[in-house]
Amino acid sequence: MRHLLGIEGWRREEIETLLDRAEAHLPRGSANASVLQGKVVANLFFEDSTRTRTSFEMAAKMLGAQVLNWTAAGSSVSKGETLLDTVRNIEATGPVALVIRHRSSGAPHLVAKHVRCAVINAGDGTHEHPSQALLDAFTLRKHWGKLDGRTVLIVGDILHSRVARSNILCLTALGARVVACGPPTLLPVGLKELGAEVTTNLDAALPQADAVMCLRLQLERQSESFFPSTREFSRLFGLNVARSEKMKSGALVMHPGPINRGVELAPAVADGARSVILEQVANGVAVRRAILEVCS
Amino acid sequence: MSAPILFSRGRVIDPRSQVDGVRDVLLRDGKVAEISEAPLQVPGAQVVDARGRWVLPGFIDLHVHLREPGEEGKETILTGSRSAVAGGFTAVVAMPNTKIVNDSALVTELVLSRARAANLCHVYPAGAITKGLKGEELAEMGELISAGCVCITDDGRPVMSASLMRRALQYSTLFDIPVMVHEEDLTLSGKGAMTEGPTATRLGLAPIPSSAEIVMVARDLVLLEETGGRLHIAHISCEGSVRLVREAKKRGLKVTAEATPHHFTLDDTAVGSYDTHAKMNPPLRLRRDVEALREALADGTIDAIATDHAPHGILDKQVEFEKGINGVVGLETALGLTLALVHDGVLSPLKAVELLTDGPARAFGLPGGHLGAGAPADVTLVDPEVEWAVDAERFFSKSRNTPFNGRLLKGRVTQTWVSGRLVFSDGQIKESR
Numbered sequence: 221m222r223h224l225l226g227i228e229g230w231r232r233e234e235i236e237t238l239l240d241r242a243e244a245h246l247p248r249g250s251a252n253a254s255v256l257q258g259k260v261v262a263n264l265f266f267e268d269s270t271r272t273r274t275s276f277e278m279a280a281k282m283l284g285a286q287v288l289n290w291t292a293a294g295s296s297v298s299k300g301e302t303l304l305d306t307v308r309n310i311e312a313t314g315p316v317a318l319v320i321r322h323r324s325s326g327a328p329h330l331v332a333k334h335v336r337c338a339v340i341n342a343g344d345g346t347h348e349h350p351s352q353a354l355l356d357a358f359t360l361r362k363h364w365g366k367l368d369g370r371t372v373l374i375v376g377d378i379l380h381s382r383v384a385r386s387n388i389l390c391l392t393a394l395g396a397r398v399v400a401c402g403p404p405t406l407l408p409v410g411l412k413e414l415g416a417e418v419t420t421n422l423d424a425a426l427p428q429a430d431a432v433m434c435l436r437l438q439l440e441r442q443s444e445s446f447f448p449s450t451r452e453f454s455r456l457f458g459l460n461v462a463r464s465e466k467m468k469s470g471a472l473v474m475h476p477g478p479i480n481r482g483v484e485l486a487p488a489v490a491d492g493a494r495s496v497i498l499e500q501v502a503n504g505v506a507v508r509r510a511i512l513e514v515c516s
Numbered sequence: 517m518s519a520p521i522l523f524s525r526g527r528v529i530d531p532r533s534q535v536d537g538v539r540d541v542l543l544r545d546g547k548v549a550e551i552s553e554a555p556l557q558v559p560g561a562q563v564v565d566a567r568g569r570w571v572l573p574g575f576i577d578l579h580v581h582l583r584e585p586g587e588e589g590k591e592t593i594l595t596g597s598r599s600a601v602a603g604g605f606t607a608v609v610a611m612p613n614t615k616i617v618n619d620s621a622l623v624t625e626l627v628l629s630r631a632r633a634a635n636l637c638h639v640y641p642a643g644a645i646t647k648g649l650k651g652e653e654l655a656e657m658g659e660l661i662s663a664g665c666v667c668i669t670d671d672g673r674p675v676m677s678a679s680l681m682r683r684a685l686q687y688s689t690l691f692d693i694p695v696m697v698h699e700e701d702l703t704l705s706g707k708g709a710m711t712e713g714p715t716a717t718r719l720g721l722a723p724i725p726s727s728a729e730i731v732m733v734a735r736d737l738v739l740l741e742e743t744g745g746r747l748h749i750a751h752i753s754c755e756g757s758v759r760l761v762r763e764a765k766k767r768g769l770k771v772t773a774e775a776t777p778h779h780f781t782l783d784d785t786a787v788g789s790y791d792t793h794a795k796m797n798p799p800l801r802l803r804r805d806v807e808a809l810r811e812a813l814a815d816g817t818i819d820a821i822a823t824d825h826a827p828h829g830i831l832d833k834q835v836e837f838e839k840g841i842n843g844v845v846g847l848e849t850a851l852g853l854t855l856a857l858v859h860d861g862v863l864s865p866l867k868a869v870e871l872l873t874d875g876p877a878r879a880f881g882l883p884g885g886h887l888g889a890g891a892p893a894d895v896t897l898v899d900p901e902v903e904w905a906v907d908a909e910r911f912f913s914k915s916r917n918t919p920f921n922g923r924l925l926k927g928r929v930t931q932t933w934v935s936g937r938l939v940f941s942d943g944q945i946k947e948s949r
Contacts, residue, residue: 228718303836324836325720326790345838347720385720408723410714 223332223339224515226348227389235393238510239358245282245506255513256285262315264307265342266292266322271477271501272342272351276319279508285516288315303327304334311335316516320344325382338515346380352476353386355507357394359500360431363472368395371428374416375457376435376484377446379406383476384435388416401425402457405446422457423466431472434459434484450483460486464494472496519562520544521936523895525555526566530573531870532886541571543893546936551887566897569930572869573886574606574637574894576876577847578696578774579671579750579822582608582639584630585623586615591827591914593627596847597636599825599913601940603847604872604929606894607638607884608825612649612665613672619644619655621663628664635948636939637932638894640666640882645684645695651675654684661691666880669696671750672797674732676702681736685745694748694772694880697736699757700798704728709838711799715784721837724799730756737764740771748879749773751824753798755808762817772879773812774822777853778844778919780809786919792833792840793919796826810862813871820876823850827915845913849906851898852925859926865900893936900927912945 227235261280265273273289280287290310292298297306307318317338320328325345332339343349360367372391378384378400388398392415400407400416411418419425426432439450447453454460459473464486467473473485473494481487490497521543528539528551540556542549550556582596591599593610600608610627612618618627624641631639643660647653649670657668668688674697675681681697688695708724710716716723733749737760740747752758752773764771778796783803786794794800812818826843833840854872857863863871877885884892906923908916932940939946 302831302834304834322836324838326837329790330834330836345720346722382720385718408717409712410717413714414718 222515224350224511225328225332225339225341227350227353227386227393228348230393232393235354235357235390238354238514239361241513242358242507242510245509253282254284256280256283256316256516259516260286260288260315261317261319261512261516262288262290262310263319264290264310264321266297266320266327267343269321269343271504272321275501275504276342276508278505279512282505283509283512285512303330307331307335311337317512340511340515343382345382347382348386349382350386351504351508351511352383353390354511355500355504356387356433356474357390358507359474359496359503360472362503363496364430366395367391370430371397371399372431372433373399373401373425373429374433374435375401375422375459377406377437377441378402378411378435379408380438380441381435385414387433388414392416399425399429403447403453423463426463426466427468429471430468431474432459432467433474436476436478437480437484439480454483458484458486459489461488464489464492467494474500477501518936519560520549520558521893521933522556522558522561522563523566523571524563526569526571526897528571528887529865529869530887531866531874533888534866536866541887541895543895543933543936546893548887548889548891548893550889564931568899570898570900572896572898573873573891574884574896574932574934575604575851575872576607576882576885577605577823577825577850578609578820578876578880580608580610580825580847581613581827581843582610583614583827585626590829593630593639594634595912595914596825597631597634597639598945599845599847599911600637601932601934601945602912602929604851604896604898604932605637605847606896606932606934607640607882609640609642609666609880611671612642612644612669617644617649618642619647619649619660621659624660624663624665636945637934638884642666642671642696643668645670645675646680649673651677651680654680654687657687657691661693666882667694667696667748669698669750671696671698674698674700674702678735678739682739682743685739685743685747688745689743692746694746696748696750698750699729699732699736701728701732704731710787710795711784711801713784713802715787719787719790726754726756726801726805729754729798730760733757733760737769737771740769746770746772751776751779751798751822752818753779753801753805753809755805758808758812758817762812765817772819773817774820774876775809775813775818776822776824777846777850780806780813781853781856782806782919790837791919792835792837793844793917795837795840795842796844797842810857813857814863814867818871819879821850821854821871822876823847825913827913828917829915833917843917845911845915845918847913848911849918849920849925851929852927853920855900855927856925893933895933896929897931898927899930902926902928904928
C-alpha cells in the first residue's frame with residue numbers, strides 16, 4: 221500500500237511503471253479484473269466533480285471493488301464535523317483506499333498522516349491533481365511514444381490550477397519541456413522552481429508547442445480582477461480557430477474539462493481534429509485502475 | 517526584610533552599562549545594589565555561585581498572548597507567567613486581543629489582578645487602539661493608560677483606516693506611550709495562507725505578498741512623521757519593511773521594531789508538507805527576509821526580540837492548513853533561538869542580551885532591562901554551554917504549538933529572579949502563594 225498525494229515525490233521510473241501498468245488496462249477490462257474483489261474503495265468528495273469521481277468509480281468497479289460514494293453535501297460536515305473525524309469514521313467501516321477531493325490544498329496530506337488505508341488525491345485545492353496529470357502523460361505517450369524533447373504549452377489560470385502544477389511536475393519528470401502561459405496576474409511566482417518556463421505571449425509560444433493544454437477558466441476570477449473581462453481573456457489567451465492554425469502540424473489540443481466553450485477554447489478547436497480531449501477521459505479510467513492497483 | 521542576594525563570579529552581561537565580564541552582582545531590597553569587578557563580601561547575604569553562568573538582566577517580552585480572559589483552555593495569566601519565567605522573562609506585555617478585549621480599565625484591572633495572584637513575573641497589559649479591535653472608534657486611551665496599560669495596540673489586526681491610525685498617533689502624544697502596530701494590508705493579504713514564493717506555489721496555498729506588510733509600514737511611517745507619537749512595529753518580517761524602518765530611524769523618527777525568533781530562524785520552507793505549526797501571521801518569509809532580519813538585529817534597526825507567544829490548542833492546528841489558526845508559543849524557546857544567532861556569529865553576546873533586555877525596556881519605557889544600581893532586582897541566569905532538545909510536552913505553557921519541537925538548542929535558563937525572589941530554578945517553578 222502507498223499513497224498518491226501528488227506527483228511530487230514520484231520518480232520517473234515509478235511514473236513510467238504506473239503508465240506501463242495502465243497500458244495493460246487498455247483495451248478495457250483486459251488486466252486483473254478481480255484484483256480488488258471483495259474490497260471497498262471510498263470516494264470522498266468534499267467538492268463537486270463529475271469526471272474524476274465517475275472515472276475513479278468506474279476504475280474501482282472494473283477491478284472488482286465495491287464503491288462507497290460519499291459527498292460532503294448532506295453529511296456531518298455540514299454539522300461542523302472536522303475533516304479528520306469524518307475520514308476516521310469512514311475509515312472505520314473498512315475501505316482499502318480513500319479517494320479524496322477537497323477544496324483545501326493539503327487536505328489529503330493531513331488525512332494520510334492519520335489513517336492507515338491508502339489515500340489517493342483526486343484534487344486538492346490549488347495544489348495537485350495527480351491522476352489527471354498521469355492520464356495526460358499517458359495520453360501524450362500514446363501519441364508520441366515518449367515525451368523527451370517535446371514541448372507542452374499550458375495556457376490560462378496557472379495560479380489556481382492543480383492540473384497545471386501536477387502536469388508541470390509529471391511532464392518534466394518524463395523529459396518534456398513545459399511552458400506556462402497566461403496573464404501575469406495568473407502566473408504564480410516560483411514556476412521555474414517547479415520546472416516550467418514562463419511566458420505571457422501565447423502567439424509567440426504556440427508555434428513551438430507539440431501539445432497545448434488549455435485550462436478551465438473559473439469565471440468568478442473576473443470579479444476578483446485577475447483579468448478585466450472574459451472577453452479580453454479570450455482575445456489574449458483563448459485558443460480560437462485562427463490561433464490553432466499557428467500550431468505545428470500534428471500538435472495536440474488538450475483540456476482537463478469541463479470546458480467553457482468559447483472562452484479558453486473555441487468549440488471548433490475543442491471538437492476538431494487536433495483535439496484529444498475525449499481520449500483523455502477514456503484513458504483516465506485505465507490510469508486510475510493502475511493507480512488503485514498500485515495503492516490498494 | 518529578606519537577605520541580600522549576591523551572584524558571585526558570573527559572567528555579567530549588562531548592555532546598558534556595556535559590561536561584559538566576570539563581576540559580582542548584589543541585590544538588596546528588591547533592587548540592584550551594586551555590580552563589582554572585585555569579589556564582594558556581604559555578611560548575611562544569600563550567595564549564588566554563578567561561576568560558568570551568564571548573569572543577565574531579566575528578559576522583557578513586548579509581545580505575548582496570555583489568552584485570559586476568554587480562552588483559558590489555551591493559556592492563563594498564571595500558566596503564561598510560568599512559561600515566561602521558565603524562559604528567563606521577568607516581564608511580559610500582554611496583548612489586548614483576548615476574548616473580552618482589553619479596551620477598558622475593567623479588563624486591564626482584571627489582568628493586573630490575575631498577574632498579582634500569579635505572582636511570578638511582571639505583566640504589563642496593552643490596551644486596544646480601537647473599541648473591540650474593530651478598527652472603527654478609538655478606545656479610551658487615557659483610561660487604559662491610567663489603569664496600567666503600557667502601550668496600545670490592535671495586535672492581530674491592522675488599523676485599516678489611515679485616518680483613524682493618524683488620529684491614534686496624534687492622540688497618543690498626550691500620554692507618550694508607544695502605539696504598537698500589526699502591519700498588514702488586508703486587501704493584499706486576502707485569503708492568503710502563507711508567504712508568496714516558490715513554496716506557496718508548490719503547495720498550492722494562496723499567497724500573501726510581502727507588500728501586505730511593507731505598504732502599511734510605509735503608510736504608518738508617513739503618518740508618524742506628520743503627527744509625532746511613538747510607533748512600535750510588531751513582528752517585523754520583511755526585507756522591505758526593515759529598509760523603511762532603517763531609513764526612518766536615520767531621519768530621527770520615533771520608531772521601534774521587534775522581531776520574533778521564528779521569523780529570524782525559519783523561512784517559508786518550514787511549512788514543509790502543510791505543517792500548521794509553521795502557520796503564523798505574519799507568515800514565515802523567504803530566506804532573504806530572514807537574512808535581512810538578522811542583519812537588522814545586528815545593526816540596531818530592530819530594537820527588541822519579542823516572541824509573539826501565541827498559545828493554541830491541538831484542534832486549532834490539526835486541520836486543513838488554510839483553516840489552521842496562526843501562531844506559535846515562544847517564551848521557552850526564545851533564549852536558545854537567540855543564542856543560535858550568537859553561535860552563528862550574527863550577534864555578539866552583548867547584542868543578543870540587549871535585544872532581550874535593554875532594547876525592549878527602552879522601546880516601551882519600562883523599568884528593568886539592566887543591572888545598574890537601583891534597577892529592579894530582575895535577574896536571569898543562563899548556562900551558555902548546555903545543549904538540549906526542545907520537548908513541547910514539557911513546556912510550562914498550557915499549549916504545545918511550536919515548529920521547534922525536537923530542535924537542538926545550546927544555552928538554557930537555569931534561574932530566574934523577579935524583584936529579588938527566585939521564581940524559577942533548574943526546571944522548577946518556585947511559586948509563593
